[in-house]
Amino acid sequence: MRLLFLCSRNHWRSPTAEALYQNDPRVEVRSAGVSASARRRVSEKLLRWADLVLVMEASHKKKLREDFTEVFHDLRVEVLDIPDDYEFMSPALIELIQASVEPLLVDGGE
Numbered sequence: 155m156r157l158l159f160l161c162s163r164n165h166w167r168s169p170t171a172e173a174l175y176q177n178d179p180r181v182e183v184r185s186a187g188v189s190a191s192a193r194r195r196v197s198e199k200l201l202r203w204a205d206l207v208l209v210m211e212a213s214h215k216k217k218l219r220e221d222f223t224e225v226f227h228d229l230r231v232e233v234l235d236i237p238d239d240y241e242f243m244s245p246a247l248i249e250l251i252q253a254s255v256e257p258l259l260v261d262g263g264e
Contacts, residue, residue: 155259158204159185160214164192166242167210171251173243180259188217198225207231208255210238232258 157175161167164187172185184203186196201207201222209215212233219226234254240247 155180156182156203156205157184157255158196158200158207159183159210160188160196160207160218161185161210162189162192162214162238163187164194166240166244167236167238167247167251170240170243170247171208171255174248174251175255188214188221196222198222201225201229205230206258208234208258210234210236 159168159171164185168185168187172183175181175183184200186192186194186200188196188209196218201218202225207218207229209218209231210233212235215231215233218229218231234251236247236250236254240250
């Protein structure tokens with residue numbers, strides 16, 4: 155299963171999620187940001203690569219819907235509801251990501 159983690163600027167949340175799952179044999183992972191100022195900006199190619207797009211906030215899903223209208227209807231997008239209150243690899247952020255992602259891997263992996 156290919157997971158694409160998205161946050162605003164691809165600075166703390168989505169790179170943390172990518173780092174957490176990069177060596178997990180169940181998944182392939184990448185991360186990006188939806189903002190024009192993102193370190194790695196989401197692209198149509200990345201979206202088409204992903205089996206599951208995991209956004210940190212509902213506003214990120216809205217941005218995808220606006221910016222990628224031609225492919226949005228084909229995407230499986232889940233909102234994790236993780237606010238931008240954490241630094242990279244913060245233990246609290248790791249805990250939130252795992253609590254949100256693990257049920258999706260169990261339910262939607264096959």
